[in-house]
Amino acid sequence: MRISSFRISTSILAAASMLFAASAVAQNTAPIKERQELMESNGDSAKAASAMIKGEQPFDAAKAKQIFNDIHGVAMKFGDYFPEDSKTGNETEAAPAIWEQPEEFEAALTKFQEESATAMEASVEDLESFRQQFGMVAENCKGCHEDFRIDDD
Amino acid sequence: MKRALIAFLTVALVVAGVGWLLTAPSTLDAAILPNPKTGNAERGELVFWAGGCASCHADGDAEEEEKLRLGGGDPIESDFGTFYAPNISPDPDAGIGNWSFTDFANAMKQGVSPDGQHYYPAFPYSSYARILDQDLADLWAFLQTLPAVADAAPDNEIPFPFNIRRGVGVWKFAFLDDASEPIVALPEDAGESAGRGRYLVEALGHCGQCHTPRSFMGAGGMIESKWLAGGPNPDGDGRIPNITSSEAGVGSWSESDLAYYFESGFTPDFDSVGGSMVDVQENLAQLPAADREAIAAYLKAVPPIGAEAE
Numbered sequence: 001m002r003i004s005s006f007r008i009s010t011s012i013l014a015a016a017s018m019l020f021a022a023s024a025v026a027q028n029t030a031p032i033k034e035r036q037e038l039m040e041s042n043g044d045s046a047k048a049a050s051a052m053i054k055g056e057q058p059f060d061a062a063k064a065k066q067i068f069n070d071i072h073g074v075a076m077k078f079g080d081y082f083p084e085d086s087k088t089g090n091e092t093e094a095a096p097a098i099w100e101q102p103e104e105f106e107a108a109l110t111k112f113q114e115e116s117a118t119a120m121e122a123s124v125e126d127l128e129s130f131r132q133q134f135g136m137v138a139e140n141c142k143g144c145h146e147d148f149r150i151d152d153d
Numbered sequence: 154m155k156r157a158l159i160a161f162l163t164v165a166l167v168v169a170g171v172g173w174l175l176t177a178p179s180t181l182d183a184a185i186l187p188n189p190k191t192g193n194a195e196r197g198e199l200v201f202w203a204g205g206c207a208s209c210h211a212d213g214d215a216e217e218e219e220k221l222r223l224g225g226g227d228p229i230e231s232d233f234g235t236f237y238a239p240n241i242s243p244d245p246d247a248g249i250g251n252w253s254f255t256d257f258a259n260a261m262k263q264g265v266s267p268d269g270q271h272y273y274p275a276f277p278y279s280s281y282a283r284i285l286d287q288d289l290a291d292l293w294a295f296l297q298t299l300p301a302v303a304d305a306a307p308d309n310e311i312p313f314p315f316n317i318r319r320g321v322g323v324w325k326f327a328f329l330d331d332a333s334e335p336i337v338a339l340p341e342d343a344g345e346s347a348g349r350g351r352y353l354v355e356a357l358g359h360c361g362q363c364h365t366p367r368s369f370m371g372a373g374g375m376i377e378s379k380w381l382a383g384g385p386n387p388d389g390d391g392r393i394p395n396i397t398s399s400e401a402g403v404g405s406w407s408e409s410d411l412a413y414y415f416e417s418g419f420t421p422d423f424d425s426v427g428g429s430m431v432d433v434q435e436n437l438a439q440l441p442a443a444d445r446e447a448i449a450a451y452l453k454a455v456p457p458i459g460a461e462a463e
Contacts, residue, residue: 043423050419095390138425142418142434145427150391 027089031081036090038074038081042141045070049134052127059127065120071137072116079109095150105148112140176322178265181258187286189254189293197295200288202439203357204281208432209238221299223248225306229275229388232371234311236275244301257293262332264325271321273309274328279374280359282332288357328374336361336377343454346443350451353444354381358437363393363429382458388429399457411449412442 045067051057052064082098082105098105119133201207207220213227222242229236242248249257256267264271264278272278284292314320330336336355339347354360365375366384382402383395395402403411410421415437418426426434437445 046419046423046425050413050417050423054413138417138419141425142427142431145425146429146431149427150389151394151428152391 027087028083028085029090031083031086032090032092032094035078035081035094036092038078042071042074045074046138046141049130049138053131053134059130061125064124064130068116068120068122068124068133068137072113072120075109075113075116075140078112079106091152093149093152095148098148101147108140108144108148112137112144115140172323175326176319178263178269178271178322180263180265180269181255183255186255186258187290189290191287192290192292192294194291194294194298197288197291197293199440199444200284200292200357201295202436203353203444204284204292205358205433205436206241208429208436210241222302223296223299224302224304228307231275231387233273233315234309236273236309236311237307238276239306240302240304241296242299242302243297244303247303247305248301249296250301254290254293257296258289261289264321271318271325273311273315273318273321274324277359277362279329279332280356280362282329283335283352283356285352285356324373328368330374330377336380337455339451339454344450346447347450347454348447349444350447350449350454353448354451358433358448360396363387364396379458381452381455386428391428395458395460396452397455397458398453399459401460402457403452404457408446408449408453411452412445415440415445415448416442 048057048063049067052059082094084099086092087094087096087099116137119137122129122133124130124133206223207215209226209229210223211220211226212222212224215222223240224242224247225240226238229238240248243250245251252260252267259265259267260272260276261278261281261284263282264274264276266272309316335351337351339351361375361381363386364381364383365377366379366382367373368376371385371387381396383393386393398404406414406421414420414426415434417438418431418434420426437448
């Protein structure tokens, strides 16, 4: 009796560790890298926007337009890179909530897409209107990072 | 034999009695409190944002005006159970509409409820104990102006043994520090702004509650020798970062980087604020720019603690 339960528990342990090993290698790092690069691109856009808002760079309407184009481009692609097998690896900070609450995540993405489109289509001819539009778009950064990113630094 | 037993029982009784006394909820002498009539609601609003009251006492999804509806917030899921911040709106039944100013002062500074019970330290009275008298009166005045919310917040779901409120008395006895002394002694050349920042961080902002590691596997008090050095997230996954001026902390951030982060939510490399810091940042954005600069000056002046201290 004692021996058989020992055997059962060792085989459970062996199966569990094989499963764990399988799930560890099955993780798909390609989409993780893709989405990390998209976020980097957003970071560059935010940097350029802030330089104008802080007055470190003069306001430039063409540049403003480019910033919103770039951010909207990211918003349209970003959701494509969260397959089920990309939950861990490559230092991803994606929170489990992305897969556990897909409807909320989808809603946050849609809001980001719509508001970045609004900013892209708005007439942004001066710093004040740029500040307003960028402020609206930037709310999406923390809106999503509040629930869907884990900071592990 | 009989004598030994009597001696033992006597000692046990004395120990229990002293323990009982030491863990008793203690309240403030109303005579030393400021006159609540001196409270100014307009100034109190800034105390309210600096103190982050809405982050726990308003709905988690609340935006703008809804943050002033203090019916109790999202559950706080900790290792000790699930806490629900109570309704602190002026509703007389569900909220604190029937409280006196003395009740409020005892809650904020002593962690004791009007019916003489200890509050759990999830309510950061160990920081609020440092609040200035005038700020306490101003905050009280501001809270009176807010809308009454009639829904009572749910009861905490705390398993044994943490559900014994008297046990919080043991925690207070062991871990509450002397609130009349600042936590960090600032260098003499730190300036007035850093002094204001110290008050905002150590008292109202209660930043150390998450950014300082705790003793006893997270159950104890803030370890002051590791002040602001970061630690495990008390309410979820991930880590709370080190915000001392070391390389592991915000050593590479300038004071204006910090102030801009508090205002906009963007880090120097244009990552955005996330997690529970989103609420904190949005509160800080409500403060005068000088206060955000003061917090930045203080953070750059606190002792740098390296990553190994984690």
